[in-house]
Structure formats: C-alpha cells, structure tokens
Amino acid sequence: MANVELTNVRKTYPNGAEAVCGVDMQIEDGELIVFVGPSGCGKSTLLRMVAGLEKITSGDIKIDEQLINDVTPADRDVAMVFQNYALYPHMTVRGNMSYGLKNRGIDKASINKKVEEAAAMLRISDFLDRQPNQLSGGQRQRVAMGRAIVREPKVFLFDEPLSNLDAKLRVQMRIEIKRLQRKMKVTSVYVTHDQTEAMTLADRLAVINDGRVEQMGAPMELYNNPATLFVASFIGSPQINLLPVRFDGQHLISGDIKFIWDAKLPTDTDLMLGIRPDDLFQKDDGPLSLRVDLVEQHGADNLTYGGLLGADETDGHETEFCFKSGQDLLPDIDSQLNLGFDPTRALVFEKSSGDRLV
Amino acid sequence: MNWRLLSTHAILLIGMVFMTLPVWVAFCTSTHAPETILRDGLQFWPGSNFAETYRQVLFVDGGVMKSVLGFDMLKNSLILGVGFAIGKVVISMLAAYAIVYFRFKLAVPLFWIIFMTLLLPLEVRIIPSYEVVSSLGLLDTHTGLIVPLIASATGTFFFRQFFRSVPDELLEAARLDGATPWRFFKDILVPLSKTMIAAILIIMFVVGWNQYLWPLIMTTKEENYTLVIGIKQIYQVLAEGGELPQYQKAFALTILATLPPVLVVLIFQSWFVKGLVESEK
Numbered sequence: 261m262a263n264v265e266l267t268n269v270r271k272t273y274p275n276g277a278e279a280v281c282g283v284d285m286q287i288e289d290g291e292l293i294v295f296v297g298p299s300g301c302g303k304s305t306l307l308r309m310v311a312g313l314e315k316i317t318s319g320d321i322k323i324d325e326q327l328i329n330d331v332t333p334a335d336r337d338v339a340m341v342f343q344n345y346a347l348y349p350h351m352t353v354r355g356n357m358s359y360g361l362k363n364r365g366i367d368k369a370s371i372n373k374k375v376e377e378a379a380a381m382l383r384i385s386d387f388l389d390r391q392p393n394q395l396s397g398g399q400r401q402r403v404a405m406g407r408a409i410v411r412e413p414k415v416f417l418f419d420e421p422l423s424n425l426d427a428k429l430r431v432q433m434r435i436e437i438k439r440l441q442r443k444m445k446v447t448s449v450y451v452t453h454d455q456t457e458a459m460t461l462a463d464r465l466a467v468i469n470d471g472r473v474e475q476m477g478a479p480m481e482l483y484n485n486p487a488t489l490f491v492a493s494f495i496g497s498p499q500i501n502l503l504p505v506r507f508d509g510q511h512l513i514s515g516d517i518k519f520i521w522d523a524k525l526p527t528d529t530d531l532m533l534g535i536r537p538d539d540l541f542q543k544d545d546g547p548l549s550l551r552v553d554l555v556e557q558h559g560a561d562n563l564t565y566g567g568l569l570g571a572d573e574t575d576g577h578e579t580e581f582c583f584k585s586g587q588d589l590l591p592d593i594d595s596q597l598n599l600g601f602d603p604t605r606a607l608v609f610e611k612s613s614g615d616r617l618v
Numbered sequence: 619m620n621w622r623l624l625s626t627h628a629i630l631l632i633g634m635v636f637m638t639l640p641v642w643v644a645f646c647t648s649t650h651a652p653e654t655i656l657r658d659g660l661q662f663w664p665g666s667n668f669a670e671t672y673r674q675v676l677f678v679d680g681g682v683m684k685s686v687l688g689f690d691m692l693k694n695s696l697i698l699g700v701g702f703a704i705g706k707v708v709i710s711m712l713a714a715y716a717i718v719y720f721r722f723k724l725a726v727p728l729f730w731i732i733f734m735t736l737l738l739p740l741e742v743r744i745i746p747s748y749e750v751v752s753s754l755g756l757l758d759t760h761t762g763l764i765v766p767l768i769a770s771a772t773g774t775f776f777f778r779q780f781f782r783s784v785p786d787e788l789l790e791a792a793r794l795d796g797a798t799p800w801r802f803f804k805d806i807l808v809p810l811s812k813t814m815i816a817a818i819l820i821i822m823f824v825v826g827w828n829q830y831l832w833p834l835i836m837t838t839k840e841e842n843y844t845l846v847i848g849i850k851q852i853y854q855v856l857a858e859g860g861e862l863p864q865y866q867k868a869f870a871l872t873i874l875a876t877l878p879p880v881l882v883v884l885i886f887q888s889w890f891v892k893g894l895v896e897s898e899k
Contacts (some may be wrong), residue, residue, distance in 0.1 A: 334796035348792075363795055
C-alpha cells in the first residue's frame with residue numbers, strides 16, 4: 261500500500277552516457293504502471309533505480325512520502341521479479357520463498373504460514389520441496405512471484421518477467437499477474453518492450469524513449485490520442501501506417517496522392533499522416549491504392565501488406581501500408597486495392613519534431 | 619577393426635604397466651625380509667613380512683626413525699594436507715569474493731598482482747618466509763608449517779572465474795531479500811560453489827601432502843616430520859649405513875606416503891570431475 265513519486269530523476273553513467281534524463285512521475289496507491297519502450301530506452305534502469313539496485317545521479321524518489329534515494333534495497337520494502345527469475349538454484353522452492361523473511365528475522369511459524377498461503381495462491385503448493393531446476397519455466401516464474409508476494413512489500417517491481425516464456429504461457433501468466441495484482445492491490449511497476457503486454461496489463465502506461473517519458477496515460481488514451489509520432493508508432497499492433505505528406509493550404513499531398521484536408525496545418529514543413537490499419541476500409545474511389553504484396557490470415561482478420569502506389573518514399577524506401585479487414589476480403593497478390601479512411605480518425609504529426617498537430 | 623581394438627588395448631595395457639609397476643614393486647619389496655632384498659634385489663611378488671614391516675614402521679618406537687613413529691608422521695602429513703587444503707580454499711574464496719563483488723579501487727591491479735605470484739614458486743620466497751616464521755617463534759609448529767603456504771593464486775583465480783559466472787541477478791535478488799554481504803556469501807555463494815570447493819580441496823590436499831622443501835626447512839625435530847620428509851631421512855640413514863639396511867621399511871614408508879592421496883582421489887573422483895566439468899545451471 262503505497263504511492264511512488266519520481267521527481268526529475270536522472271541517471272548518468274561515469275562515461276557520460278545518459279540513461280534516464282529527467283523523469284517526473286506520480287504512481288498512485290494500488291496502481292499497475294507499465295514502462296514500455298524499445299530496448300535501451302532506459303526503462304529497466306528507471307525500474308532498478310526504484311529498486312535501489314542502481315544509484316540515482318540526481319532527482320528524488322519517494323515511496324509513501326519518504327525519500328528513499330539513499331535507502332538500501334532491502335529497506336525500501338520493494339520486491340522484484342527478474343527476467344531470468346534469479347531463483348537461488350541450490351534452495352528448494354520453500355527456501356527461495358522464505359529467504360527474504362528469514363533475513364528479516366521473522367519467526368519460523370509465520371514464515372511457513374506465509375509461504376504456504378502464497379504458494380496456494382500461485383498454485384505451486386505441490387512443488388514446495390523441489391529445486392528450481394526441477395521446474396518448468398512457468399513454474400519458476402510463479403516461484404519468483406511467490407518470493408515477491410510473501411514479503412508483502414509496498415511495491416512490486418517486474419523486470420520483463422514474461423520474456424523467457426513461450427507465447428501461450430506468456431498470455432496465461434499475463435492474465436494471472438493482472439488478477440493477482442487486482443486481488444492484492446499492491447502498487448506495481450512493470451517493465452516490458454512488448455506493447456501488447458503493456459496495453460493489456462497497465463492501469464496507466466508510460467512510453468519511454470531515449471531516457472524520457474514520451475507520454476503517460478491509460479492504454480486506450482495513448483492508443484487513440486498519442487502525443488507524439490513515437491508513441492503512435494509504438495502503441496498498436498499492427499503498427500500505425502505512416503505517410504509522408506505536405507500541406508498546400510487545402511490538400512494533403514504525397515507524390516501523386518492528393519486529397520482535401522479541412523483542418524489548419526502549417527504549409528512550410530514536412531508532415532506525417534498516421535492511419536491505423538483498422539481505420540482503413542475498401543473504397544473503389546478512395547484516395548489510396550495499395551499494391552497487394554502479402555496477405556496474412558489471422559483467423560477472424562486478414563492483414564494485407566503492400567506498397568502504396570504513387571506515394572512519396574519513406575526514408576528512401578517505398579511507403580508500405582497495412583490494411584486490416586475481415587476474413588472474407590482476400591485480395592489476390594499483385595492486385596490493386598483502393599482504400600479510403602475516415603479523416604477524423606487520422607493523426608497528423610510534424611515530421612522533424614514528431615509532435616502531434618491533429 | 620579387431621586389429622585396431624587390439625592395438626589400442628595393447629597401448630593402454632603397456633601404459634598401465636608402466637605407471638603401476640614401480641608402485642607394485644615398491645609394495646612387494648616392502649613385504650620381504652631385509653636379507654631377501656639384500657640378496658636378491660627388488661621383489662615382484664608379495665612376501666610374508668607384510669604385517670611385521672608395517673607394524674614396525676607405524677607403531678614401534680625406533681622402528682623407522684630414532685624417536686618418531688611412522689604413525690605420527692602420517693598424522694603430521696594429514697594435518698599438513700588437510701590444513702593446507704582448507705586454508706587455501708578459505709583464503710582464496712574470501713579473496714575472490716572481495717575482488718569480484720566489492721568494487722574497491724585497485725581491485726583489478728590487485729587481482730593481477732595476486733595472479734602474477736603464480737609465476738613465483740615457493741622457493742623464491744623461502745628465506746624471507748623462514749625469517750618471518752622464525753621471528754614469530756613458529757618454527758616446528760603446525761601453524762608455522764601451514765599458514766605461510768595457504769595464500770593461493772590458483773585458487774583465487776578459479777574462484778574468481780566461478781563467481782564471475784554467477785548471474786548478477788542472484789546478488790540483486792539477495793540484496794532485495796535483505797541479505798548482508800556475509801549472508802550472501804554464506805547462504806548463496808558457498809552452496810553454489812560446492813563442487814568447485816570439493817575439486818579444489820582435493821587438488822590442494824594432494825599438493826599439500828606432497829610438500830617437501832618447506833617442511834624440510836621448517837621442521838628440525840623428528841616428531842614434526844611428515845611422511846615425505848621421513849622418506850628422505852630414512853634413505854639418508856640407509857646411505858650412511860652401519861647395520862643391515864632396512865630397505866623394506868623405506869619401501870613401506872613410500873607406500874604409506876602414496877596411499878592417502880590415492881584414496882582421496884579415488885573416493886572423491888566423481889565430485890572432482892563434476893567440479894571441473896560442471897558449468898553452473
């Protein structure tokens with residue numbers, strides 16, 4: 261039960277590299293916050309700074325209004341689940357789960373009680389006397405979570421806990437983590453590079469890029485209302501389609517493509533038009549025409565990929581679009597597909613700064 | 619195909635005979651009466667004097683040396699071997715723990731200085747070591763015999779490499795679990811290093827058992843002789859002569875000196891191999 265507050269937190273390595281450059285964040289009691297971003301963006305570093313495993317160069321971190329910058333990891337009352345589980349290989353599951361309690365001088369009887377409760381909750385009661393190397397990946401993950409739960413910490417920290425599991429198990433564990441967190445109402449910070457995981461788990465998520473929080477908010481808010489080009493392209497699967505355009509006062513123009521645009525936009529700069537694959541629809545006189553290169557059939561949906569005919573190039577390559585449709589629409593390869601979109605759902609960004617304009 | 623099988627086995631057999639025959643001859647000769655040996659030379663088959671010779675060597679006053687029993691030399695050797703092995707493991711584990719986990723200044727150069735001492739054999743520092751031990755008044759004591767030998771570059775190096783292969787997350791998990799540095803060492807690192815410790819203990823026991831020059835210089839009183847020193851002394855006695863040379867006792871002593879390291883390696887060989895081969899899960 262705690263809130264976490266980060267004020268202008270920075271991390272600069274001795275070689276001058278900036279991993280985290282000025283993060284402000286307010287995490288409410290019982291909230292599940294997900295840090296999401298590409299690898300190397302500083303999200304893990306930020307998490308490890310909350311855990312106390314990484315020194316803070318400047319700024320403040322408070323847990324429950326108490327400044328913890330110089331408090332040792334053990335005294336911060338946080339528990340962490342690691343990507344590779346980091347179970348003690350020579351101890352049984354019970355030993356792993358009780359080690360933290362033992363070090364805190366808690367008596368044996370209540371340790372046993374806590375361990376058994378946590379094990380029951382995670383459905384690992386049958387494995388309590390096994391060693392980690394006798395367990396499957398999913399079971400190890402549960403033990404790692406059990407080790408965190410028995411401590412009853414103020415804050416849970418998860419560092420990409422599911423990335424070593426296979427796809428099916430990952431979905432299962434994702435649901436389970438969410439359930440568990442709901443039930444225990446413990447403030448949690450969860451780091452992942454997987455946007456699906458981020459979207460589905462988070463109460464609020466923080467998209468981190470280059471050591472900065474690009475945007476923070478509820479998952480759907482970030483999806484529908486991204487503040488920057490980066491957030492728009494990071495959130496959403498399949499990725500948002502981006503078309504380089506310019507504005508001439510009335511039209512948006514990209515190569516041979518030209519269509520009317522009502523809203524006010526600057527005319528002197530390169531723009532990016534963003535359209536989500538599910539906001540496209542088939543329309544014979546639509547402004548966009550797609551040369552079909554590949555169709556992926558996902559069951560209920562089909563994803564059609566291809567080059568956008570007549571459009572300006574993106575970074576020296578043909579601009580590619582993805583179009584999401586129902587399973588009935590199965591265009592032939594190399595055929596041409598005309599598409600329309602709803603301008604009110606489209607997003608416009610300034611190309612150089614990445615800022616959202618519309 | 620058959621021919622190849624035969625030839626490989628032949629080579630193995632020859633190698634085996636080459637390695638074991640001297641030990642066998644030493645053993646057989648030790649079981650004969652001194653007269654037989656003097657008359658007929660080395661013996662290839664066991665004789666009837668086994669019990670008598672070994673009883674004399676191990677338990678009878680003046681049976682082998684002027685005042686010390688073979689049994690006491692065996693004890694001294696064991697103390698040296700075990701003390702040497704345990705001392706080396708403890709010291710080198712602690713040194714490696716400091717070098718790997720505590721980021722103090724000069725940790726890296728210090729490690730390389732320790733490592734470089736590998737290039738310097740004991741003989742190089744034997745006079746200063748003797749001087750130190752003697753001014754501490756530790757000559758002719760077990761402490762003086764063992765302590766100057768237990769610093770170990772090899773051990774430190776092995777443990778350092780092993781500790782570096784332990785994932786950092788274990789340390790971090792332990793820190794979050796509230797483990798102090800000492801607890802992390804005791805509860806996590808030591809149990810993880812079990813097979814490694816066993817392997818190094820075995821190697822070091824054999825090395826310690828076979829120490830020759832240092833005990834030779836350190837010990838002046840007979841009751842502090844180790845078996846290895848005893849062998850050297852008994853041959854000297856034989857060479858100086860006087861009465862009938864007691865060759866069988868010299869051989870018995872040799873066999874006794876060989877036996878414990880062989881036993882240790884035989885009994886613990888599975889651990890030993892595991893420690894050298896196993897990479898951490």
